[in-house]
Amino acid sequence: MLDNTVLAKLEKLTAVFGEMQRALIAYSGGIDSTLVAKVAYDVLGDRALAVTAVSPSLLPEDLEEAGIQAVDIGIAHELVRTHEMDNPNYTANPINRCYFCKSELHDTLKLLALERGYPYVVDGVNADDLSDYRPGIQAAKERGARSPLAEVGITKAEVREIAKHLGLSCWDKPAQPCLSSRFPYGEEITIVKLQRVGRAEASLRRMGLRTFRVRSDGDTARIELPADQLKEFVLTTDLPTLVEKFQSFGFLYVTLDLEGFRSGKLNQVLQLATGQH
Incomplete structure (x- = not known):
């Protein structure tokens, strides 16, 4: 109520x-x-x-x-x-x-x-x-x-x-901003890059993950997960297979963000530029 x-x-x-x-x-x-x-x-x-x-x-x-x-x-x-x-x-x-x-x-x-x-x-x-x-x-x-x-x-x-x-089944759906938000400011966005990020995130979703991002920085994919899920992810995921899969999408390197997931993380460069914390 x-x-x-x-x-x-x-x-x-x-x-x-x-x-x-x-x-x-x-x-x-x-x-x-x-x-x-x-x-x-x-x-x-x-x-x-x-x-x-x-x-x-x-x-x-x-x-x-x-x-x-x-x-x-x-x-x-x-x-x-x-x-x-x-x-x-x-x-x-x-x-x-x-x-x-x-x-x-x-x-x-x-x-x-x-x-x-x-x-x-x-x-x-x-x-x-x-x-x-x-x-x-x-x-x-x-x-x-x-x-x-x-x-x-x-x-x-x-x-x-x-x-x-109101009975909407998606009431707890994680936020899902557009795929262009996965790239650091200044890196050119192309359809090929969008597609590889999309495939990478879809593969993680099929693994049962809900809240995450795949950030793309050049040829590197950086996986962001909630901080309290990092240990379990490393221990239970077949990491070589995951890396191979991401490489098949076009990435050369696959990393895990040790800080954990934070919505809008790429905007922190704007805060640094303006002296905000």
Whole structure:
């Protein structure tokens, strides 16, 4: 059962969609946009449309899951192809890479919304996202997108609470940012590199791992796992076979990050550059 504070936020979120009449949801299949799609559908029914952008930075498994979740919700779901890989400002992987990705996404969604008669495009940005370095949020705002979760102050933890309360099976799904986030800033992003990272992460997922990243740095794959899982992973994994598999994907070296998994770890270089700790 939700406490009164979270329940009040859910009621405000419902009211936001009640005022919209029709809404197009930028739907990645992650827990945030899935909750937005669920509430939008509960309020608007067939006047809500979930749209997933398909590009090389989206894992095929995530695309499949997004479709399954949309069916479970009942919301209409469509796919559009985005072309951020054609933009050298994106593939050069600057620190504001996400700005160019979200610009492409929201330019595409805004055009679709205008063609279909949807006055609003909404995304799954939550209140916690506003305190992180997220240049993509600026791109979305510039194009008139709304972020209902952030508008009513719903945090990531509250997203999961509400999703569980509403019966969404993915309420505890680990965060899964796009594959381009696996590369250090300044390293060029290519389709080949995205594919090898995607294959590596898919292989770890098939081993039963849930929370992890495969960071790519040149020819090196660096596996990040929660710190409390490192010892068991080393003791129970057939490491030579794992290395051979990763090398078959195109990596030369395979390493394990001894610090352990931390979301947004690659942004620490920005903190060092600005003197923040």
